[in-house]
Amino acid sequence: MNSLLWFRNDLRLHDNEALNIALEQAETLLPVYIFDPRQFGLTREAGFPKTGPYRLRFLLDSLADLRARLREKGSDLIILKGKPEELIPDLCRKLEIGLVSYHEEATFEETQVEDALDDALEALGVEVDSAWGATLYHVDDLPMDIEKLPDVFTAFRKKAEKFSDVRELFDTPESLPPLPKGAPEPGDFPDADFFGLAPDAPSHRAVLPFEGGETAALKRLETYFWEQDLLKKYKETRNGMLGADYSSKFSPWLANGTLSPRFIYFEVKRYEKERKKNDSTYWLIFELIWRDYFRFIALKHGRKLFWSTGIKGKRYDWNRDQAEFRKWANAETGIPMIDANMRELNETGFMSNRGRQNVASFLAKSLNIDWRWGAEYFESMLIDYDVCSNWGNWAYNSGVGNDPRDRYFNIVGQGKRYDANGDYIRHWLPELQGVPDEFIHEPHRMSVPQQRSAGIEIGNDYPFPMINLEQSYREIEKRGD
Incomplete structure (x- = not known):
């Protein structure tokens, strides 16, 4: 079978369920990343660029690293511009793709695209197998239905810690199938005209250079946990503001999926076994649970997350000066x-x-x-x-x-x-x-x-x-x- 893997905010090869799904029956594999112009427009209320120069640079770094890692394993990354719900079905028709896999998102705009894509692929008779991979706890393993998710974090955390387990990691493949015959050229990244701005690097005064990509993500974890042994005092230093090492700084790599929260979890567990278990090792996991919670809250409340009244429906007379x-x-x-x-x-x-x-x-x-x-x-x-x-x-x-x-x-x-x-x-x-x-x-x-x-x-x-x-x-x- 010819499989297509749609990369989104999961720009890694380690612990990637969608990748593993695509490989199960694949004779060929088409890894695709699509620059959707809707992600590079303006925000709804204030009209800022949705993706500014620093995040754009980090994204392009991450994609360049992903492409390099795919090439090392015998594959490549196809770069396209447009709407995924239109481009992916077109590829499936042309290349006789039988399976499309991707990681699901939680918020309205992204899930609207997923629904439109699923409908288009169903009409073509193409199998869709999506996965949930952005959180520490899998959404299917929560001890409550999403509709009954507590609106207070502590209540959620206590139940999740008691009744939910973290699933095992997915293996990183040693090699990958070739691209299907007739696959498009890998393609270049769009230019500044497409984005409406140019990517930029942080000031030299930044806490870290923040290089995007899975390679840099895994290196940062290795440095923070193992080389500099900073995890043991994370709880005491995490409220700092100056310097590289008061906190883990994993958040940029977590945000675009170049680092798996489950991978962090199991590295913490290894650290506890080989070095030290204390409040700091727990606290890093605690922060990952907070991250989970906000994603599950988005699933529960949908578009309310973006309303001025919020999930509480609380009205303030907001100033708009x-x-x-x-x-x-x-x-x-x-x-x-x-x-x-x-x-x-x-x-x-x-x-x-x-x-x-x-x-x-x-x-x-x-x-x-x-x-x-x-x-x-x-x-x-x-x-x-x-x-x-x-x-x-x-x-x-x-x-x-x-x-x-x-x-x-x-x-x-x-x-x-x-x-x-x-x-x-x-x-x-x-x-x-x-x-x-x-x-x-x-x-x-x-x-x-x-x-x-x-x-x-x-x-x-x-x-x-x-x-x-x-x-x-x-x-x-x-x-x-």
């Missing part, structure tokens, strides 16, 4: 904890988890700006953009998602706790280099002589705060009454 939003997006708020994180995002496509929570709380809570604008900005900018985790986390931090307590962050307090000496702030806001530690989180509190001594003029070299944070917290509490 574009000038205020631009100050947030351009790192011009006058609040160093926010501006440093946003500058890192704008220059690298990455931001720490601690930073993400703070900038989201500031936008949606302190500024009361429509949280979907922030989610779309992250969609455009983040190299580790994952539709379920991104929108789930933004809704959570905005009071319309899975947080039962509807909290907000004290931004200055967070800065003093997680960047006490201001090292992170000075790294990304060098204009504050001379500001003493006692003022680094609130430089506007310096007197004029103190500003001169620090070599800065607030209002000129760095802006005054755009709002009074303490007043914003009082207003947040009033809105919650």
Whole structure:
């Protein structure tokens, strides 16, 4: 049988169920990746490029690596442009493909494409065998139906840990069948005109160079777990913001599927057996379960995930002041904890988890700006953009998602706790280099002589705060009454 494998957000050969399905009866194999123009348009609410320059560069790196790995095993990667639900059936007709396999997604736009493709292939008599491969726990192994998934994470986690097992890994094939006779040329990647922008590499000040691809993903895991032995203190360092190794940084490779969550899980288990088992080894798995949860929440709630009212159906009178939003997006708020994180995002496509929570709380809570604008900005900018985790986390931090307590962050307090000496702030806001530690989180509190001594003029070299944070917290509490 001739098989077609449609790569999506599963750009790896290790632990790839769709690949293994395609190989079961395959005499020939056609691996395909399709650049769908709908993924490179503009976001719905705010009109940002859906795939910005950093994520685009990471994607192209990942595909180049995937093609190289396929070629090593006797195959290749066919690159096409267009709609998968049209191109794949056309290939099946021309090449007498009998089986199409792919990994399923969870959110509306992607599942609409899947449904249209399945219908078209059924009409041709082509077998479709899709797989679920993005999560640690398989969706079929959950101890509850998706419709009964708890809307509080802890309730889900406790049941999943008690009643669900992680499935074994799929083997990486030693070799692959040839391409079918008459297969199209492998093809080049589209140019900047197709994407509407050019790919870009992160600033040299980034925590990591973030090279895309399965090869780099497996190397990062090897380095973090085994060479530098950093897993043993993950829980203690994971809330850091500066440097390469305060956290695993696996998220970009997880997002486009160049690294399997199950592979991480079994490497943790091997580490526990060969090195050390402690709270940190558990906590990395805990974070993978959080990632699972947001994907399952997307399955349960569908399009509600993208509504301003969120899965809670909670209505806020959102502010839609574009000038205020631009100050947030351009790192011009006058609040160093926010501006440093946003500058890192704008220059690298990455931001720490601690930073993400703070900038989201500031936008949606302190500024009361429509949280979907922030989610779309992250969609455009983040190299580790994952539709379920991104929108789930933004809704959570905005009071319309899975947080039962509807909290907000004290931004200055967070800065003093997680960047006490201001090292992170000075790294990304060098204009504050001379500001003493006692003022680094609130430089506007310096007197004029103190500003001169620090070599800065607030209002000129760095802006005054755009709002009074303490007043914003009082207003947040009033809105919650």
